[in-house]
């Protein structure tokens with residue numbers, strides 16, 4: 001019943017808790033190839049290759065081998081991984097919102113389309129990332145939002161369903177897939193609006 005406050009809060013990662021910019025990776029990687037920054041960025045961000053890597057049938061090494069073949073990248077996997085993953089920055093109001101929910105004792109989860117290079121980098125560089133009750137990651141589940149399999153994996157891991165779940169994501173198709181399962185949802189457009197929406201659901205006192 002949607003008039004009850006949700007009992008867990010599920011966060012998308014990119015553009016919800018962490019900002020990211022693939023053009024940073026494009027520039028650094030392109031410097032080790034004969035391709036332009038934009039071509040490398042497009043290759044990384046929009047190719048079916050990233051989809052395969054982030055849905056798990058492909059290992060980090062296989063991903064790197066295909067990138068090297070397609071771009072002529074001259075460095076090694078460690079160098080590539082550093083460039084590829086170092087594209088994130090914290091969104092401070094959202095990190096604070098998450099911390100406030102933790103202080104209220106509300107369980108929180110990460111629900112992300114991502115890959116192991118990114119997660120390794122994020123674990124090492126962003127302490128807030130340790131403070132969740134669980135992580136539902138596309139490359140581990142073998143499914144990407146908005147595909148139903150990853151939503152089912154979240155429900156199985158948390159033991160929660162329907163309106164017990166509050167879910168924040170910046171992509172309309174992902175949010176809609178959650179709403180279709182009866183989850184309470186917030187389409188994030190800006191952090192202040194997300195904060196107010198969480199307050200209106202009764203999870204936090206107005207700041």
Ligand SMILES: [Mg+2]
Nearest residue numbers: 012014015170
């Ligand atoms: Mg996102």
